[in-house]
Amino acid sequence: MSFDPKIVAICCRYCAYSAADLAGSMRLQYPDNLRIILVPCTGKTDLQYILTSMESGADGVMIAGCLEGNCHFEIGNFRARRRVERAKVLFERIGLGAERIEMYNLSAGMGTTFARIAGEFTERIRSLGPALGARPPEPGATTTLEERK
Amino acid sequence: MKSGSRLEKVLEAGKFAVTAECGPPQGTDAEIVRKKASHLKGYVDACNVTDNQTSIVRMSSMAACLIIKELGIEPLLQMVVRDRNRIALQSDILGAAAHGIGNLLCLSGDHQIFGQDPGAKNVYDLDSMQFIALVKRMRDEGKLSSGADLAGAPRMLIGAAINPFADPFEFRVTRLAKKISAGVDFVQTQCIYNLEKFEQYMHQARDRGLTEKVHVLAGVTPLKSTGMAKYMKTKVAGMDIPDGVVQRMKDAGKEKGKEEGLDLLCETIERLKKIDGVRGVHIMAIEWEEIVPEIVKRVGLYPRPDVS
Amino acid sequence: MIIGEQKPIEQILEMIGDARRIVLAGCRGCVTVCSAGGEKEVGILASVLRLAREKAQNPIEIREVALERQCDPEYLEPLRPYLDEYDGVLSIACGAGVQFVAEHYKKNMVWPGLNTNFIGVTEKQGVWTERCQSCGDCVLHLTGGICPVTRCSKSLFNGPCGGSSDGKCEISKDVPCGWQLIYDRLEALGRLEMLEAVIPAKDWSTSRDGGPRKIIREDLAV
Numbered sequence: 001m002s003f004d005p006k007i008v009a010i011c012c013r014y015c016a017y018s019a020a021d022l023a024g025s026m027r028l029q030y031p032d033n034l035r036i037i038l039v040p041c042t043g044k045t046d047l048q049y050i051l052t053s054m055e056s057g058a059d060g061v062m063i064a065g066c067l068e069g070n071c072h073f074e075i076g077n078f079r080a081r082r083r084v085e086r087a088k089v090l091f092e093r094i095g096l097g098a099e100r101i102e103m104y105n106l107s108a109g110m111g112t113t114f115a116r117i118a119g120e121f122t123e124r125i126r127s128l129g130p131a132l133g134a135r136p137p138e139p140g141a142t143t144t145l146e147e148r149k
Numbered sequence: 150m151k152s153g154s155r156l157e158k159v160l161e162a163g164k165f166a167v168t169a170e171c172g173p174p175q176g177t178d179a180e181i182v183r184k185k186a187s188h189l190k191g192y193v194d195a196c197n198v199t200d201n202q203t204s205i206v207r208m209s210s211m212a213a214c215l216i217i218k219e220l221g222i223e224p225l226l227q228m229v230v231r232d233r234n235r236i237a238l239q240s241d242i243l244g245a246a247a248h249g250i251g252n253l254l255c256l257s258g259d260h261q262i263f264g265q266d267p268g269a270k271n272v273y274d275l276d277s278m279q280f281i282a283l284v285k286r287m288r289d290e291g292k293l294s295s296g297a298d299l300a301g302a303p304r305m306l307i308g309a310a311i312n313p314f315a316d317p318f319e320f321r322v323t324r325l326a327k328k329i330s331a332g333v334d335f336v337q338t339q340c341i342y343n344l345e346k347f348e349q350y351m352h353q354a355r356d357r358g359l360t361e362k363v364h365v366l367a368g369v370t371p372l373k374s375t376g377m378a379k380y381m382k383t384k385v386a387g388m389d390i391p392d393g394v395v396q397r398m399k400d401a402g403k404e405k406g407k408e409e410g411l412d413l414l415c416e417t418i419e420r421l422k423k424i425d426g427v428r429g430v431h432i433m434a435i436e437w438e439e440i441v442p443e444i445v446k447r448v449g450l451y452p453r454p455d456v457s
Numbered sequence: 458m459i460i461g462e463q464k465p466i467e468q469i470l471e472m473i474g475d476a477r478r479i480v481l482a483g484c485r486g487c488v489t490v491c492s493a494g495g496e497k498e499v500g501i502l503a504s505v506l507r508l509a510r511e512k513a514q515n516p517i518e519i520r521e522v523a524l525e526r527q528c529d530p531e532y533l534e535p536l537r538p539y540l541d542e543y544d545g546v547l548s549i550a551c552g553a554g555v556q557f558v559a560e561h562y563k564k565n566m567v568w569p570g571l572n573t574n575f576i577g578v579t580e581k582q583g584v585w586t587e588r589c590q591s592c593g594d595c596v597l598h599l600t601g602g603i604c605p606v607t608r609c610s611k612s613l614f615n616g617p618c619g620g621s622s623d624g625k626c627e628i629s630k631d632v633p634c635g636w637q638l639i640y641d642r643l644e645a646l647g648r649l650e651m652l653e654a655v656i657p658a659k660d661w662s663t664s665r666d667g668g669p670r671k672i673i674r675e676d677l678a679v
Contacts, residue, residue: 048497051504093466094509132511165468190678196491231611260610262628271611278615294658313620317640320617323653327615331655339619386620386627 008053008061009034009118012042012087015108016064020118022111023124026056030115041065042103043076050087050101060125061087064117077105092142096131099124150333151288152306154251155197155223158456159427159429160335160364165422166429166452168225168337168366169219169441170197173208179216182208186217188438192445194453195225195252197337197431201232211241212248226250229258235272235283242284246303254337255280256307281309285332293348307332310340311365313350314389322353329362336363336430340370343389344420351426360426367421368431371381371440372410375399395411411444418448458487458578459551460585461494461571463502469547470509472568476517476544476611480536480568482558483523484550484657491585494549494571496523502549502570533561540565543614593663593670599651601642608635 011017017038022041023030035058039045042065053061065077065085081103088098106113157164169189174181198216200210211381214224226245228238241393242253251350257277261269275283282308286292291302309328314319325336341347354360354438372378375398382390394413401409421427434440447450463469473479481503489495503519510517519544525532527550538556540546545566548555552573559567575587590606596614597604606612610628617636620627624637643649661667 046497048500048504050502051508054508055504091464094470094505094539095512096508121475257613259620260628273612274661275658276611276613276615277618278655282655282657285547304546310619314632315617315619316620317617317637318622320652324615327653327655386622437613 003126003130005030005033005059005122005130006057007033007118007122007125008033008037008041008058009121010037010039010045010049010061010063011036012072012076013040013064013068015070015106016042016104016114018108019106019114020062022109023115023118024111026111028111028115030118033122034118034127041071041073042080043071043073043078045080045083047083047087047090050083054096054100054131058086059128059131060100060102060121061102061119062102062117064106064114067105067107070107097128098107100131125128151301152251152304153430154195154306155456156225156252157306157334159194159454162454162456165444165450165455166364166366167192167430167432167445168195169193169215169292169432169434170195171201171438172199172202172435173210173213175205177208180426182213182442183220185438186220186222189283189441190220190222191453192442192451193222194429195226195434197227197254197433200227200229200256200258201264203259203457204231204261204266204269206265211245211248214245219251219445224250225252227256228255228280229256230273230275230277230280231258231261231271234272234375238275238280239283239287239293240285242303242364243299243301246301246305250416252308253284253305254310255284255333265267266454277309278327279327281307281331281333298450306334308335308337309333310339311336312387313338313341313347314343315387318346321350322357322359323355325359325363326357329359333363335366337366338368339387339420340368340433341417341440342394343391346389347421348424351424355396355426364408364428365386365426366367366429366431367418367424367427368433369414369417371414371437371444372398372404372406373437374403377410385406411440411447414444415447418444424447426454458490458576459524459553460491460575460577460587461488461520461551462575463498463549463592464572466505466509469502469570470506472516473506473545473547475515475568478518478520478543479555480520480522480540480543482536482546482547482548482550484527484548484554485523486550486554486622488550488554488571489523490579492583494522494551497645498549499523517654522626524550526550528557530561531556533558536562570575591664592659592661594660596656599656601636601646601648601651602644603639605635605639608633608638610635612673614659640641662678 042063045063050061063080065080084103087101092098104117107108168228171185198210198213201207210227214226255277261271283294287303291299311325378395378398381388418430432441483494483496483499483623499521503521511608547568547570548558551569553670555569576589577587577618580586605614609616610626621634624634626632626634629655
């Protein structure tokens with residue numbers, strides 16, 4: 001039995017998203033498990049986005065931004081990395097595992113790298129198994145995104 | 150005479166005083182105290198007994214003072230304000246005086262983070278300067294901090310610690326002046342290795358007329374090894390050990406460590422004797438009390454003067 | 458403002474035990490400014506708790522609310538219509554707020570989600586430091602605007618002690634010596650002579666040592 005992980009990939013417009021686009025035009029294969037979320041900069045990533053992704057059913061979250069030193073907004077990707085570090089600690093402490101969240105850095109021209117990262121992360125999450133155990137959350141047991149508004 | 154203690158008599162007679170230090174054990178064995186102190190009998194005018202030094206719990210300073218008093222050695226009670234509020238401080242002073250203890254050193258005390266009980270509450274109801282003023286009031290006015298009259302005023306020689314090597318240097322002489330105005334009779338310094346700096350300090354003290362008003366006892370500690378020198382240089386707050394001193398210990402080599410340390414110490418004491426305003430020496434040979442007699446003899450301070 | 462820090466998640470989970478429905482109440486006052494208990498932190502903590510409980514196969518329902526403040530009775534009223542429907546309220550306001558919720562909702566369980574640390578300031582984003590011990594008898598005019606009770610580890614009034622070295626407190630190189638700061642400030646002000654006088658013993662009865670404190674303003678009573 002092989003479970004199909006759901007991956008949320010938060011990608012910055014200037015690098016990661018462009019790299020993903022390039023991977024597409026190069027017809028490179030990468031897993032369709034990714035739900036890509038476009039942000040102007042990974043520095044926009046709030047811990048809440050990561051947590052809501054997990055609550056909405058994601059088994060892993062990857063943040064992909066520019067190479068360090070080359071962030072279009074200078075330090076946005078550093079901020080993102082620090083938030084990912086915080087998320088890792090939290091994930092570990094509540095039993096989800098620090099490996100379910102990861103920060104990646106790449107440039108717009110690195111289509112091949114994007115495909116590789118997507119593949120690696122998906123495989124990592126696949127081998128970890130579902131984030132919240134075999135039983136999916138019961139409707140009403142947790143307040144969903146809509147209810148939270 | 151403010152207290153009539155031997156230390157006071159020696160200082161008032163213009164003789165160069167000698168004091169040393171004893172640290173009580175972390176236990177109830179009075180014999181340990183007697184053993185340490187017995188080395189000092191006849192070689193010192195008073196013996197300091199430390200008060201939970203570095204915030205590590207030890208037999209109380211007052212209790213250990215009584216033990217050494219029984220041996221015929223004059224005690225110098227150290228009291229820190231870290232652990233006791235003004236009520237307890239005054240009470241302990243009355244108790245000490247009742248037992249005939251005539252010398253007191255008023256100290257702030259190392260922060261409890263250094264000890265084995267970092268979670269203890271720190272008191273610091275008074276600081277060391279306010280404590281000095283308190284004792285002076287008890288002694289000279291016969292009054293407690295509350296204004297209540299004492300049935301018997303404690304007769305104590307009031308001392309304090311000074312550190313010419315702590316920062317800010319420019320302020321250290323002012324602090325001495327403040328302690329004098331608070332009522333201090335004598336001060337003991339932090340151990341001296343940097344003679345240039347100490348001479349600078351004493352120069353400023355003389356300029357302000359402070360040496361006329363207080364007896365300065367210069368503190369010294371014998372180094373035993375290069376390791377000890379380096380440790381004190383880097384890990385002990387407020388300690389000033391010049392590189393030259395560390396190098397000297399290094400050059401002497403491992404086997405000759407103690408010998409070199411003692412040579413350095415005696416040279417230091419000889420220089421200190423010559424500084425105008427220095428009225429005595431305070432030898433802190435921690436866990437090496439047995440070496441004090443040799444030191445006192447070598448620097449020509451034995452026998453101790455007869456001041457009865 | 459009052460600075461607090463969220464308790465470790467393990468401690469919060471242990472505190473709420475097997476509660477199935479809780480209210481998570483934040484505060485838009487001080488704890489928002491120090492990013493410990495505001496609306497945003499309510500959202501994050503609620504997500505973390507839900508995920509943790511889901512993982513433990515013991516789901517929890519959380520009603521998230523960020524009150525204006527938790528230290529004024531009027532602002533606690535919004536909880537009244539629904540609090541009884543929940544097993545308790547996890548408050549991430551400061552200790553005063555948590556207690557006030559408990560006082561106003563005596564029949565409801567209240568859990569403190571924060572450790573309240575000190576009265577302090579934001580030195581820069583993400584860094585808060587202590588400034589005031591609320592001793593009730595301010596002497597900042599004597600010390601160039603720097604508090605000896607708070608900034609000196611020994612609360613000395615006639616410092617520094619002999620452990621001051623290179624402008625640092627003996628307890629740690631990360632802690633500036635409060636009295637070095639006072640000295641430098643008075644020097645900059647040209648008022649070093651203020652340090653010549655011995656500051657006498659403090660009357661601590663105006664601080665917490667004198668017992669829990671209370672202030673009444675007759676002119677403001679309704």
